[in-house]
Amino acid sequence: MYYFIGIKGTGMAALACLLDDLGYPVSGSDLPTHFFPEDELRRRNIPILEFDPENIKDNMDVIIGNAFLDDFPEVAAARANKTCRCLRYHEFVGQFIRRFRTIAAAGSHGKTTTTGMLSCMMRQAGNTGWLIGDGEGKVTPDTEYFCLEADEFRRHFLQYYPEYAVITNVEIDHVDYFKDDADYRSAYEEFAGNVAKGIVIYGEDEQARLLKLPEDVPHYWYGEADGDDIQAVNVEERRDGMSFDVLFQGKPFGHFDLPFVGHHLLLNSLGCIGVGILEEMTPEQIQEGLCSFHGRKRRFVVEDYGDNVFIDDYAHHPTEVKVTIEAARKRFPDHKLVAILKPHRASRVKYFADQFASALSLADRIYLIEFGAVDDKQDGTDIDIQYLIDRSEGSVLLPETEEGARMLAKEAPACYVFMSSKDIYVTEELLKKELGLKS
Numbered sequence: 001m002y003y004f005i006g007i008k009g010t011g012m013a014a015l016a017c018l019l020d021d022l023g024y025p026v027s028g029s030d031l032p033t034h035f036f037p038e039d040e041l042r043r044r045n046i047p048i049l050e051f052d053p054e055n056i057k058d059n060m061d062v063i064i065g066n067a068f069l070d071d072f073p074e075v076a077a078a079r080a081n082k083t084c085r086c087l088r089y090h091e092f093v094g095q096f097i098r099r100f101r102t103i104a105a106a107g108s109h110g111k112t113t114t115t116g117m118l119s120c121m122m123r124q125a126g127n128t129g130w131l132i133g134d135g136e137g138k139v140t141p142d143t144e145y146f147c148l149e150a151d152e153f154r155r156h157f158l159q160y161y162p163e164y165a166v167i168t169n170v171e172i173d174h175v176d177y178f179k180d181d182a183d184y185r186s187a188y189e190e191f192a193g194n195v196a197k198g199i200v201i202y203g204e205d206e207q208a209r210l211l212k213l214p215e216d217v218p219h220y221w222y223g224e225a226d227g228d229d230i231q232a233v234n235v236e237e238r239r240d241g242m243s244f245d246v247l248f249q250g251k252p253f254g255h256f257d258l259p260f261v262g263h264h265l266l267l268n269s270l271g272c273i274g275v276g277i278l279e280e281m282t283p284e285q286i287q288e289g290l291c292s293f294h295g296r297k298r299r300f301v302v303e304d305y306g307d308n309v310f311i312d313d314y315a316h317h318p319t320e321v322k323v324t325i326e327a328a329r330k331r332f333p334d335h336k337l338v339a340i341l342k343p344h345r346a347s348r349v350k351y352f353a354d355q356f357a358s359a360l361s362l363a364d365r366i367y368l369i370e371f372g373a374v375d376d377k378q379d380g381t382d383i384d385i386q387y388l389i390d391r392s393e394g395s396v397l398l399p400e401t402e403e404g405a406r407m408l409a410k411e412a413p414a415c416y417v418f419m420s421s422k423d424i425y426v427t428e429e430l431l432k433k434e435l436g437l438k439s
Contacts, residue, residue, distance in 0.1 A: 001025045001026075001027065001057070001059075001060050001061065002016070002019050002024055002025065002026045002027075002060075002063060003026075003028055003029075003055070003056070003057075003061065003062050003063070003078075004016050004026070004027070004028030004029070004062075004065070005028065005051075005062065005063070005064045005065055005068055005072070005074050005078070006028070006029070006030055006064070006065025006066075006067055006068055007027075007028025007029060007030050007038075007041065007046075007048060007065075008028075008030040008035040008037055008038045008041070008048070009035075009037065009065045009066075009067070009089075010037050011131070011149070011151075012028070012037075012065050013037035013038065013040065013041055014037070014131050014132060014133070014137035015063065015089065015092070015093065015131060015137055016028060016041060016137075017040055017041070017044065017046075017136070017137050017138070018129070018131060018137030018138060018139050020044055020046060021137075021138060021139055021140070022139060022141070027046060027047040027048075027049065028041075028046070028047075028048060029048070029049040029050060029051050029052070029055055029074060030048060030050075030051070031050075031051070032050055033423065034423075034426075035423055036423075036425060040136070051074055052073075052074070053073045053074055053076070053077035055074060056074060056077040056078045056081055056084065058081065058083040058084070059083045060078070060081075060084045060085075061084070061085045061087075062078040062084050062085065062086045062087070063087060063088075063089055063092050064078070064086060064087070064088050064089065066088065066089060066090075066156070067373075088156075089156075090151070090156035090157070090159045090160075091159055093131065093148070093159065093160070094159030094160050094161075097131075097146055097148060097160065097162075098161070100144065100145065101144055101145050101146065101163050102145075102147075102148055102162040102164075103118055103122065103145060103146070103147050103148070103163065103164045103165070103166070103275055104147075104148045104149075104150040104157070104162040104165045104166070104195075105147070105148070105149055105150060105165070105166045105168065105271075106150040106151075106152060106157055106165060106167050106168070106191060107152075107166075107167050107169045107202075108152070108168075108169050108170065108171040108172070108173045108317065108319070109168060109169055109171070109264075109317060109319055109320050109323070110168040110169065110264060110267070111133070111149050111150065111151070111168060112132055112133050112314065113264075113265070113268050114166055114168055114272060115130065115132045115133075115147050115148065115149040116130075116132055116293055117269060117272045117290060117293045118130075118272050118275065119132070119147040120289050120290060120292045120293040121272050121275075121276055121281075121285075121286055121289030121290055121293075122145045122147060122275075122279075122289065123289060123292075124281060124285040124288055125145065125276075125285065126144040126145050127140065127142050127143050127144045127145070128143065128144070128145040128146070129143040129145070129146045130146065130147040130148070131146070131147075131148050132147075132149050133149045133151065148162065150162070150165070150191070152173075152174070152184075152187050152191070153174055153177075154174070154177050155187045155190070157187075157191050158187070158190055158191060158194065160191075160194060161194045161195075161196065162196070163195070163197045164195065164196075164197055164198050164199070164200065164275050164279075165192070165195045165198075165199050165200070166199075166200045166201070166271040166272065166274070166275060167188060167199060167200070167201040167202065167208060168202055168267070168268065168271060169202050169205045169207070169208060169319075170184065170185055170188050170205055170207040170208045170211065171207060171317075171319055172184040172207070173317055173348070174348075175347050175348060175351040176345065176347035176348075176381065181207060184207070185207060185210060185211055188208075189211055189212050192211065192213050192214055192217060193217070195214075195217050196217070197217075197218070197278070198217065198218045198219065198220065198275075198278050199213065199217055199218070199219040200219075200220050200222055200230065200271050200275055200278070201219055201220070201221055201222070202221070202222060202223055202267060202271065203222060203223040203225060203227075203228040203229075204228075220274055220278070222267070222270040222271055222273075222274050223267065223270065229248065229249050230246060230247075230248055230270055230271075230273060230274040230277065231246065231247045231250075232245070232246060232266060232270055233245050233246075235266065237261075237263065237266065237330075238261075239261065239330065239331055239333075240261070241257065241258060241259045242257075242258055242260055242261070242265075243255070243257045243258070244256055244266065246270070246273055246283075248277050253273075253277060253283060254282075254283025254284075254286070254287070256269070256273070256283070256286070256287055256290070257287070258287075258290055258291060261330060262323065262327035262330065262331075263323075263326075263327075264323045264327070269290055272286070273286055273290075300312075300313050300324060300327060302331070305437050307412070307413035308412055308413050308414060308415075308416070308435060308437065309332055309335060309414075309415040310416050310418070310428060310431075310432070311324070311328050311415065311416065311417045311418065312418050312424075312428060313417065313418070313419050314419075314420070314421050315341075315419040315420075316343065316344045316348070316419070316420060316421040317348070317352070318352045318355035318356045318358070318359045319355075319359070321339075321341065321359040321360060321419055322359035324417060324419055325337065325339060325359065325360075325362045325363055325417060326362065328415055328417050329362070332415045335413070335415035336364045336365070336411065336413070336414040336415065337362075337363045337364045337365075337414070337415050337417060338364065338365045338366075338367065338408065338414045338415065338417065339362075339365070339367070339417050339419065340367045340398060340408070340417065340418050340419065340424065340427065341356075341360065341367075341368055341369065341419045341420065342368075342369035342370075342371075342372070342419070342420035342422055342424040342427075343356075343368075343369075343371060343385070343388065343420070344421045345373075345381075346371060346377045346384075347381040349383065349385075349387060349388050350381055350383055350387065353387060353391050354391065356392070357388070357391045357393075361392070361393065363417065364414075365394070365396075365414075366392055366394055366395040366396065367395070367396050367398040367404075367407070367408065368385050368389055368392065368396070368397060368398060369385065369397075369398050369399075369400060369404075369420070369424065369427065370384060370400075371384065372400075372422065372423070385397065398427070400426060400427050400430075401430070402434070404427060404430065405427065405430035405431045405433065405434040406434055408427075408431045408434070409431060409434040409435055412435060416428075416431065
């Protein structure tokens, strides 16, 4: 029996589904609050219990979510039981993927979307499984390729030894753990040393260019600059998609027409194309695979009700907030843009407060929601959302209640951009109800 402590977490839920696909008995525990990854767990009838040390039984394989420290009652009970085998999520995943040809996507931003794109593209090359941090995982007994989201959080991705890696950027995050840019880069340098066949890395990222990459692992830069190994040229971005040509080491490789909106998706696509080139896929195979990608859960998910548009995104870093608002502006230029942000981790908000304020200023109206996650102040950073409100001109505190929904409804008609790595979708549903919209 595999038992997950924190089974509703995005990566944890995905892994639970993956093990369920392979026929293993799976159960787990979490808070009674609804989180979107649990929907697939319930569809599969995977038992979800409330936290209780009595849930821990002899001979369980216990997989522990990252938000739960060793003094958490269930974790303590599992580690005290000598018949249980206990591993953190990333430790278990690192062991599990050794049987596959793994392609990992790492980076401060874009790794979930890039992993999703890779999983679609690689299906054109062979039987492909995946484990993505939006609550989805899949594998079959004959899986050859495995696409994995590799999270740098507390250097967890050092447990992974992929054949290929895409590194989308190296902009510092998790400032409660990493001391500075150099410390953050050192994690990626160690991770690069784990890669067997090739690293595909974004060339216009200043911190990436400072990396000391291993000499025995080939690396390829991607982007739009002359000198990038995988270069997009003749780029045309539209409200309904994009087109561009790709040069590989200065020579024409292929033309691509993709149904994606947003410059960040162009760059993510280029990283995937780089892996396809290294695996000797044809431009036609890569094109077909990428075109089958229809987005990830909570990654710029659009619901268009005409006068009112809802966009749900996982953005929780100022760069992601900026990119999300810019993409919304490009796609819906005639709408008033209302940004709603629920931050995660007080340390991140304190460190990046000015950058958050700058990114949010691109919206027409700004609403901010108080911290609410179990690990928001785990490192001792003791600020509340007022810290960011004071630095974001015109921003308003938004309660996660029906009153908050009425406040947002007064902005209608508008394009509402909901951004958080946590449960902001609760507020989104309250607003839909207030506006009389069907989900």
